[in-house]
Amino acid sequence: MKIDTGRKTVGANRTTPSSATDIQQALAQAAAGVSLRSVTKKYGSVTAVENITLDIPAGKYCCLLGPSGCGKTTVLRMIAGHEDISSGDVLIGDKRVNDLPAAKRNTSMMFQSYALFPHKTIWENIEFGLKMQNVPDAERRVRVGEILEMIGLTHTADRKPTQLSGGQQQRIALARALVTRPQVLMLDEPLSALDENLRVRMRTELRKIQKQFGLTFIQVTHHVEEAFSLSDMVVVMTHGRLDQVATPDQLYDRPGSQFVAKFMGDNNIFSGKVKNAVSDGELDVVQLEVEGFGVLYCRGYSSPVGTEAACSVRPDLLLVEAYNPDVPVTSTLSGNQIVARITAVEMTGYVTRVSLMAEATGQELLYKVRTNDWNRNSLSEGQLVVLSWSKDDCVFLPH
The missing domain is CATH 2.40.50.100 (RNA polymerase II/Efflux pump adaptor protein, barrel-sandwich hybrid domain)
Incomplete structure (x- = not known):
């Protein structure tokens, strides 16, 4: 089968992709743990996050859980580099990243709205992050083709995001985040825009992909059931502080x-x-x-x-x-x-x-x-x- 990306034909003529096992190993090897050390975030006189110390091991699925305004999204954005910290340290692996911009932290963010480019094809959307990293053209073709095959959406390469269902758009957003092989993948309430039936199906898909690749996932949610079904560890927050860090079983019991x-x-x-x-x-x-x-x-x-x-x-x-x-x-x-x-x-x-x-x-x-x-x-x-x-x-x- 051939896929027309709009610029050149790939498929039978492209470089032979690595096996699924090779891709999984590459992603798993990239996975890193995240540590926060006495991290505080203030907006003027308002303290949004107060003195948080937390360790998220590599390869774990962690959910930041709590009501609106508790500071969970701020924590996610500080790890990603989209928010500066007021004090403390953020480490990805053993590297202190306080002063690194988001683009240099080797993380990916999957947003609530998916943030797909409506004027670009699915192929171009997934390829975008690799272009920003100056990945050579031949390698881009291989990696985009691989990830499309793995999520079962190769046939959508020429389509625009508006031509896909909500579930397909989410999988494309996830593919775009994974194709850069990040050390940590962060998800900002990725299921909140979906209807109930699709939400249940897609959280199963998320957990399957996380286990398949062995990546470190950190997700923000205010849904208890979602956190329980997805995560290895749950971080419950209130008023900018950690209240309890536990497994879903421990939290429930x-x-x-x-x-x-x-x-x-x-x-x-x-x-x-x-x-x-x-x-x-x-x-x-x-x-x-x-x-x-x-x-x-x-x-x-x-x-x-x-x-x-x-x-x-x-x-x-x-x-x-x-x-x-x-x-x-x-x-x-x-x-x-x-x-x-x-x-x-x-x-x-x-x-x-x-x-x-x-x-x-x-x-x-x-x-x-x-x-x-x-x-x-x-x-x-x-x-x-x-x-x-x-x-x-x-x-x-x-x-």
Whole structure:
């Protein structure tokens, strides 16, 4: 097959491309880790990022996660060289890059809008970065052809971006970023412009490509599900600071703060004061005095007695049964119990969401259960129930 790039014919006449394995090895060897050392960014009197120290190992997929305005995009832009830092150091590999312009950092950025040139063909879009690097013409032809073949879009070489679907445009933007063989690829909310179905498909594609090439990916997102499905490590930010750095599993099972537990969504959070703590294995068993509920038992690294804190339990870890006024309801070391009333039942497909209100305090709570399991019980809206959960499933939140 021949591809007309608009300037010369390539395909049967071009240089034989390297194998897919060769391309993957070249990209993997280029991958580098990123380190931030006490990095701060100020805009006049406003501190956007404050004293961040972070290590992202080479070849990992890292998501910077947090609400709008938390500083995650500023961190990405400082790594890329699109923002100057106010203090601290940025290292790519073992090289300090504070004073290097973006073009000299050997990184690539994939923007939210893709930033494809509408007047250029797909081939010319992908080739652009190589031209800026003064890569010889023959090598450009080989590398552009290789990357188009690898993403399965060779047939689009002569088209303009507006002639492609949103998913195809994203793959072209990714190809343009990869063809320069960067040490680090940065992605600024690359999926936010896509509809839900395409977003799910494309995040699968992103993860597949990252694993295939072994590159270091750093992505900004405010979608928890997106961060969980894509990343090896998640960096949760709030108010310009790091709140928790963890794997998706760790973040899901053990949120490290009240902010993280709330941002993850759906966690049932109870606020109170530390009454006592007992060392028991790796994590303490903490007694938390919660107004209206008495003592709730949870696990974590304890704070001093009298400290304000909280605990959380995921809605899928609750047990629900009909309330019997003749059976005492109380929390003990073996587990927590409270009385609540079912206020709404929402079948969302595989999972049914049950909204409840605690009788003692009026606090809104959530229970999640497989729809088939929910349909087997006799519980209904308006009914009083007992919620119970293990201390081992209840996470202590120190701040």
